[in-house]
C-alpha cells in the first residue's frame with residue numbers, strides 16, 4: 128500500500144538527517160493521500176530508514192492499516208494538523224537552532240522576508256509531554272495562519288502541500304532561526320512592518336518563490 132509514497136517519506140527522513148535537522152530517532156515525517164496518512168514508525172533511525180519503516184494509518188482517527196511497526200509517537204500531532212489544515216506533508220524535527228530558540232523565546236518575529244513563506248512570525252507552542260494529545264492541541268493552535276511553529280522544550284514542526292515543500296520548509300525554518308539567533312546575539316533585530324510584510328507577500332506571490340528540497344528515492 129502506497130509503496131512509492133512510503134519510499135519517498137523514507138528518503139525525506141534521510142534527507143533531513145543528512146542536513147543535520149534530525150539526530151537519531153528524534154523526528155518524524157508524514158504525507159497524506161486522501162484519507163490515508165503514511166508516517167515514519169516509532170523509534171526509527173531516520174538516517175537509515177526505508178519504506179518498511181513507514182506505517183500507514185487512516186484519517187481521522189489514526190487506525191493502523193499497514194506496516195509492521197506502530198506509527199511515530201507524534202501521530203496525534205500529525206493527525207491534528209491534517210484534520211485542521213490543508214496539509215499534504217508534515218516534518219517534525221529537533222533541529223538544534225530552532226529547538227534552542229524554543230527554549231527561550233515566545234515568538235520569532237518577522238525579521239526576513241523569506242519568513243513570510245512560512246506564514247509570518249513563528250509562534251512557540253507551550254510545553255507539553257511528547258506524544259500527548261495536549262501537545263498536539265497546543266501545537267495545532269500555534270500553527271493557526273502559519274505553516275511552521277516551534278515547540279517549547281521540544282523542537283519544530285512544518286507542513287506544506289507536499290514532501291519537497293515540507294522538507295524545504297524545515298530547512299528554511301532552521302535557517303531563519305539561525306539568522307534570528309545571530310542577529311539577537313549582536314543587537315536588536317529590526318522587524319518588517321505590516322506594510323513591508325504586505326508588499327513582500329505580494330512580491331513573493333508574483334515571483335512564485337519558494338523553498339523546496341526535491342526528494343530522491345534511492346537509499
Ligand SMILES: [Zn+2]
Nearest residue numbers: 153154257282
Ligand atoms: Zn519530537
